[in-house]
């Protein structure tokens with residue numbers, strides 16, 4: 001029997017009113033841990049603690065914030081192997097992917113430690129004689145964070161680090177499916193020297209803990225990453241709440257990768273395999289539409305099938321594994337449902353899509369590649385969020401670009417080409433927030449903005465110094481010196 005890991009509210013570790021079990025998707029007999037679930041009253045306590053701590057933290061010096069964020073970064077980086085293992089065990093990313101994600105979280109805290117020192121206001125001349133105008137940024141207040149299961153430490157890091165950096169206090173609700181990394185990160189944050197109440201962890205369901213954050217008048221802002229359906233509910237709740245809340249939403253994608261006749265075939269296949277299938281395709285930036293021009297189409301499909309045959313799908317913690325399991329039974333059911341939908345729609349399942357048996361009972365799915373798909377099919381329009389990609393044939397670059405942009409989403413897009421002309425044209429004309437040339441659509445730097453257009457994102461960008469748009473509010477002060 002292991003101890004039930006607690007929530008962190010007002011500077012104390014507290015028991016919950018229920019328990020959530022964290023199950024290893026590579027081996028469903030393996031219980032990663034048990035975590036206390038907060039209820040509505042405990043979430044309200046966390047909000048009250050964050051509210052009480054806000055004035056003090058908002059006034060803290062940049063040095064205090066730098067020291068805390070830097071300390072968090074150093075501990076995460078020093079423990080990246082151990083934490084990467086926990087992440088891979090609870091979410092199903094491979095061990096190298098898990099360690100990579102943890103390292104990224106550490107680097108994000110280091111970046112925002114530096115940002116705490118760089119927040120300087122502006123002073124300008126007024127259009128009216130004799131007046132001074134000053135622009136300063138102030139923190140928002142209590143920020144509620146609602147995060148998904150697919151990046152259990154990086155996404156919390158890129159919300160919590162800027163929130164603390166700019167002087168906000170935090171109530172953090174991780175996805176119930178992956179509380180382990182969230183709990184480990186929270187422990188590290190509690191050791192950073194920040195005052196009680198500045199950071200609070202409340203594990204629990206979206207419908208209870210999430211909803212309480214949305215309904216509460218003392219929560220000034222909500223940062224959310226997850227599905228489009230939940231994103232819409234959050235937007236409505238934030239607008240209808242009194243006072244209205246600031247919110248930012250990072251949601252789905254149906255990201256295109258265009259492969260042109262002049263692409264280097266080997267590069268295109270590596271880019272497509274990485275973008276579509278690594279991290280089990282469970283990335284909002286995953287390439288799920290492979291838009292391939294006539295002259296390279298057949299060679300690309302043959303090379304993809306060959307490459308996919310060589311990939312190992314197995315326990316996320318085993319050495320040499322390329323693709324871990326699907327995160328849980330419900331996501332696996334969704335993937336299988338879409339594989340059936342694709343076949344019923346008339347696309348050809350050129351590779352994979354079968355359930356796999358391994359030594360341990362886990363949610364193992366062979367990566368699936370559809371060909372002969374068109375952009376009107378549901379598999380080309382709806383986010384599947386699994387290791388499933390569809391090849392769509394295009395006559396030429398112009399048609400490929402039109403198909404690429406014909407989607408309700410606009411998170412990431414990519415092109416494989418050796419032509420400077422097409423690469424430049426695509427960068428300018430692709431309707432997405434992030435464009436990649438000869439690189440996978442997934443996998444981004446941590447010091448530059450992350451976010452999309454159309455149905456993928458709403459509100460200010462995350463990451464890099466652009467994050468300050470969300471976590472601060474601008475004050476314009478006029479002075480007449482007399």
Ligand SMILES: NC(=O)C1=CN([C@@H]2O[C@H](COP(=O)(O)OP(=O)(O)OC[C@H]3O[C@@H](n4cnc5c(N)ncnc54)[C@H](OP(=O)(O)O)[C@@H]3O)[C@@H](O)[C@H]2O)C=CC1
Nearest residue numbers: 147148174175176205206210211226227230251252284385
């Ligand atoms: N774009 C992306 O990055 C992601 C997209 N998805 C997509 O979403 C699908 C479902 O995944 P899922 O994890 O269920 O995504 P959700 O959008 O349901 O969950 C994301 C977060 O929102 C919380 N939440 C759910 N309902 C509410 C609510 N009414 N009020 C406040 N918070 C709420 C969840 O809590 P909890 O789950 O703990 O109840 C979780 O912390 C996937 O198949 C995929 O298509 C999923 C994850 C990331």
Ligand SMILES: O=C(O)CCC(=O)C(=O)O
Nearest residue numbers: 282283284285442443444
């Ligand atoms: O592509 C990445 O590295 C980040 C993707 C991401 O944030 C997501 O899938 O939610």
